[in-house]
Amino acid sequence: MSTPTRSKLMISTMLGAPSIRRFLPNGWDSDTASLVLKTAQARGPRGQVFVRGVEAFLLAIAVCFSLGAGTSSERYNDLSHRMMCTCSCSQLLGECNHVGCPSSGPMLRELSAAIASGATDKEILASFTAKYGATVLAAPTTHGFDLVAWVAPIAVFAAALLGTILLVRHWSIGRTAVAMQTADPTIDALRERIRRETDSGTNGGL
Amino acid sequence: MATFGSFALIIALALAAYNLLAGALALRWLATGQPAPISPERLADTARRAGIAGFLAVTAAAFALVYSVFTNDFSITYILEHSNRALPGPYKFAALWSGQEGSLLLWAWLLGTYGFVLRLTHKADVKLYAYAGTILAGIQVFFLSVVNFAAPPFALWRGAIPDDGNGLNPLLQYPEMVIHPPMLYLGYVGFSVPFAFALGALMMRYPGERWIKITRGWTMVTWLFLTCGIFLGMHWAYAVLGWGGYWGWDPVENASFMPWLTGTAFLHSVMMQEKKGMMKSWNVWLIFATFLLTLLGTLLTRAGLVSSVHAFAQSSIGSWFSWFMGFVLAVCVFTYILQRNHLKSDHHLESLVSRESSFLFNNLVLLAACFIILWGTLFPILSEYVQGTKVTVGPPFYNRVAIPIGIFLLFLTGVGPLLPWRSTSLRSIRRNFIAPTIALWATVIVCFAVGVNPWKGGEFSSGNFYALVAFAMSAGVFTAILSEFLRGGAVIAKQTGRNIVSATYLLMRRNTRRYGGYIIHIGVVIVVIGLAGAAFNRNVESEMSLHDKIHIGPYTLEQVGATQDSNPNFNSEYALLDVSKDGKKLFQMSPEKRVYLASSQPQTMVAIHSVPEWDLYVVYEGTNPDTGNPIIKAFLNPLVGWIWAGVVFIVFGTFVALVPSLSPSTAALRAPAVRPIPTEPALKGGD
Numbered sequence: 001m002s003t004p005t006r007s008k009l010m011i012s013t014m015l016g017a018p019s020i021r022r023f024l025p026n027g028w029d030s031d032t033a034s035l036v037l038k039t040a041q042a043r044g045p046r047g048q049v050f051v052r053g054v055e056a057f058l059l060a061i062a063v064c065f066s067l068g069a070g071t072s073s074e075r076y077n078d079l080s081h082r083m084m085c086t087c088s089c090s091q092l093l094g095e096c097n098h099v100g101c102p103s104s105g106p107m108l109r110e111l112s113a114a115i116a117s118g119a120t121d122k123e124i125l126a127s128f129t130a131k132y133g134a135t136v137l138a139a140p141t142t143h144g145f146d147l148v149a150w151v152a153p154i155a156v157f158a159a160a161l162l163g164t165i166l167l168v169r170h171w172s173i174g175r176t177a178v179a180m181q182t183a184d185p186t187i188d189a190l191r192e193r194i195r196r197e198t199d200s201g202t203n204g205g206l
Numbered sequence: 207m208a209t210f211g212s213f214a215l216i217i218a219l220a221l222a223a224y225n226l227l228a229g230a231l232a233l234r235w236l237a238t239g240q241p242a243p244i245s246p247e248r249l250a251d252t253a254r255r256a257g258i259a260g261f262l263a264v265t266a267a268a269f270a271l272v273y274s275v276f277t278n279d280f281s282i283t284y285i286l287e288h289s290n291r292a293l294p295g296p297y298k299f300a301a302l303w304s305g306q307e308g309s310l311l312l313w314a315w316l317l318g319t320y321g322f323v324l325r326l327t328h329k330a331d332v333k334l335y336a337y338a339g340t341i342l343a344g345i346q347v348f349f350l351s352v353v354n355f356a357a358p359p360f361a362l363w364r365g366a367i368p369d370d371g372n373g374l375n376p377l378l379q380y381p382e383m384v385i386h387p388p389m390l391y392l393g394y395v396g397f398s399v400p401f402a403f404a405l406g407a408l409m410m411r412y413p414g415e416r417w418i419k420i421t422r423g424w425t426m427v428t429w430l431f432l433t434c435g436i437f438l439g440m441h442w443a444y445a446v447l448g449w450g451g452y453w454g455w456d457p458v459e460n461a462s463f464m465p466w467l468t469g470t471a472f473l474h475s476v477m478m479q480e481k482k483g484m485m486k487s488w489n490v491w492l493i494f495a496t497f498l499l500t501l502l503g504t505l506l507t508r509a510g511l512v513s514s515v516h517a518f519a520q521s522s523i524g525s526w527f528s529w530f531m532g533f534v535l536a537v538c539v540f541t542y543i544l545q546r547n548h549l550k551s552d553h554h555l556e557s558l559v560s561r562e563s564s565f566l567f568n569n570l571v572l573l574a575a576c577f578i579i580l581w582g583t584l585f586p587i588l589s590e591y592v593q594g595t596k597v598t599v600g601p602p603f604y605n606r607v608a609i610p611i612g613i614f615l616l617f618l619t620g621v622g623p624l625l626p627w628r629s630t631s632l633r634s635i636r637r638n639f640i641a642p643t644i645a646l647w648a649t650v651i652v653c654f655a656v657g658v659n660p661w662k663g664g665e666f667s668s669g670n671f672y673a674l675v676a677f678a679m680s681a682g683v684f685t686a687i688l689s690e691f692l693r694g695g696a697v698i699a700k701q702t703g704r705n706i707v708s709a710t711y712l713l714m715r716r717n718t719r720r721y722g723g724y725i726i727h728i729g730v731v732i733v734v735i736g737l738a739g740a741a742f743n744r745n746v747e748s749e750m751s752l753h754d755k756i757h758i759g760p761y762t763l764e765q766v767g768a769t770q771d772s773n774p775n776f777n778s779e780y781a782l783l784d785v786s787k788d789g790k791k792l793f794q795m796s797p798e799k800r801v802y803l804a805s806s807q808p809q810t811m812v813a814i815h816s817v818p819e820w821d822l823y824v825v826y827e828g829t830n831p832d833t834g835n836p837i838i839k840a841f842l843n844p845l846v847g848w849i850w851a852g853v854v855f856i857v858f859g860t861f862v863a864l865v866p867s868l869s870p871s872t873a874a875l876r877a878p879a880v881r882p883i884p885t886e887p888a889l890k891g892g893d
């Protein structure tokens with residue numbers, strides 16, 4: 001079987017799985033994907049290596065997705081872990097187990113009844129919040145000021161990451177400029193030799 | 207004994223104050239060269255001796271409290287509230303830190319002990335040690351002021367003295383509670399020492415980076431204590447609280463974790479300063495932040511600012527800590543501004559893909575994790591201030607925000623050691639990353655094969671997804687570290703003719719710091735595998751009459767008896783459960799519920815059967831009042847034992863890293879001279 005045909009068959013099979021399809025860009029189908037692979041292959045030996053690599057990757061994913069049996073979700077377990085017990089034990093409702101807890105038992109029964117009544121998760125959480133106050137929710141909501149709780153860590157991390165990358169780039173560019181001014185071919189050759197030789201063993205210690 | 211203890215504390219405070227004032231004056235005279243009425247060196251030495259005497263005075267006070275507990279001296283309020291006659295001996299000892307006043311006395315005593323060792327070893331660098339000793343004396347003055355005036359442990363009971371005390375909190379009557387708090391305190395208090403050295407070195411414009419080498423041992427030992435303290439706390443929570451978990455993102459847990467994160471960042475980035483003269487300001491602020499976070503943790507939990515299951519230590523001393531933190535921060539900022547030109551880096555990073563930048567990113571991730579935890583801990587206060595209502599920031603928040611960052615950190619743990627210093631060639635990346643990448647993807651496939659599938663049942667499970675990523679990443683990181691050992695070992699084996707095991711041992715001895723660090727990383731990988739197992743926890747709860755059975759995983763639990771017991775300290779009820787697998791009886795478990803007589807408080811005692819695959823964890827939840835039958839909750843918690851095994855690796859790795867490396871001459875002597883050992887730049891690349 002030629003490579004494009006094999007790829008197309010594999011891709012067609014895989015794209016049939018909804019769990020895979022959700023990760024593809026909009027408008028992608030088996031023809032688009034195989035065209036990409038065909039173009040890559042036409043670029044010579046390197047392209048063929050690329051195609052084989054993609055095939056191996058897809059095969060691995062295909063095998064993975066076909067394994068493992070599914071089970072139904074447990075709303076009760078999920079919701080009881082999204083709320084706190086109100087007895088001041090600071091434990092999740094689903095995990096509060098201290099002897100003689102006056103709150104967790106009735107709350108869990110209430111939760112079971114709410115699920116049985118067909119209420120949605122959102123409705124159940126809203127009814128518990130109305131009854132027990134905002135502190136019954138184990139995490140801040142995603143609206144109003146509570147949203148800040150979620151956004152701030154991501155924003156700070158992203159800003160710090162970006163700042164660090166820019167700083168390192170700034171340093172390396174500055175250093176390159178200095179090195180260009182004081183370029184010495186003998187030193188460059190020596191440096192290259194040192195790098196080559198140190199690359200061949202371990203990487204140097206801490 | 208109460209009078210003796212109180213006097214000892216006052217004398218200790220006076221000695222610490224003298225140490226601070228005389229030390230500061232002597233160092234000022236030495237720094238400015240001003241003419242002094244007495245020799246500054248002699249004055250500094252009297253300050254040092256006062257510090258040593260202060261340690262003896264605090265020791266006397268701590269002894270007085272312990273003696274009072276053992277002699278049931280209920281005229282002392284603290285003893286009355288935290289002990290009773292029937293309390294077993296080890297727990298009487300633990301009463302020293304079971305309450306506010308005692309734990310602050312323990313803090314002061316540990317600080318005194320650290321200071322004592324530091325002052326005895328001052329000859330390593332007299333001037334730097336004088337600075338550090340004086341700063342430690344300043345911290346000691348604060349803690350001794352608190353125990354003398356705000357939370358006196360020897361305050362007397364007003365009124366008729368009861369025959370017996372209220373007893374120790376039942377949660378604390380567990381063997382680990384005899385070692386967990388002292389370990390944690392050793393970690394908290396220990397960070398005062400590197401803080402004092404860093405601040406002192408900055409104040410005196412210490413030339414070079416030698417102060418880092420001097421403090422390295424202190425920092426590592428402190429970090430080890432804090433690590434052990436945190437994990438012992440986790441094990442205690444797991445074995446005593448009975449909810450099947452070990453980490454609940456409680457504010458007190460967070461308070462201990464934050465300085466650990468910044469301390470870990472410091473231990474990594476300080477190597478950049480030592481080797482390359484880089485990140486000097488960063489390191490100074492990291493250690494300042496670590497010390498401030500130890501104080502913040504104490505403030506958060508003692509001042510009652512945030513609700514916590516560790517509420518047994520709340521009081522009104524929060525304002526003392528607030529003022530002290532403000533003062534320390536002001537001193538740090540002032541000193542930094544004054545001396546910042548002393549902290550200019552000698553070098554800068556050259557490439558985004560290098561060992562240096564991996565350290566930088568490692569620091570970034572650790573600090574981001576610290577910020578997230580601090581943010582989550584303080585957000586309820588902020589929310590109350592801004593919108594008038596308190597919200598809960600519990601495990602779902604941290605799991606969603608902190609776990610991805612933790613996985614990124616694990617990724618850096620694997621990548622960092624594979625990158626050379628300065629910059630990396632593509633060839634080097636290809637060669638070093640092939641094996642870890644194969645291991646990573648092989649693990650993904652194996653995980654899917656055994657059912658670790660994020661899309662199980664057609665719905666995305668974040669728990670399974672994170673577990674899958676954690677397992678795969680762990681395999682990659684482990685392979686990366688192992689390949690570092692094997693590659694280095696192979697080079698030495700080739701040079702010396704030793705076998706690979708012996709060669710790897712020699713490799714470790716030649717560079718204990720580097721390979722000790724790698725062993726710690728292996729420990730972290732094992733811990734992560736254990737933590738990832740939590741995604742697959744399951745439990746079953748049932749009321750069990752005689753011969754009733756419950757099934758969990760491969761086990762069947764049969765109730766074969768429910769009985770009661772009694773001793774002078776507590777009454778207990780417990781169930782006897784025969785555990786069988788495939789119809790064959792394996793062992794018996796007896797989960798228990800106790801009611802402590804002095805406090806009338808109930809407490810569960812969990813029965814745990816641990817094997818490498820999982821823990822069978824059984825809780826006696828109580829009895830049905832109508833039927834009298836026990837209610838049993840059984841958990842099957844996969845891979846929990848790996849967490850504790852990982853800690854053993856971390857401890858071992860830290861000890862290895864603390865052992866001095868063989869000097870080149872000793873190393874040469876120990877290596878059989880099959881062939882002359884050429885200078886091997888790759889093996890001598892680090893320290």
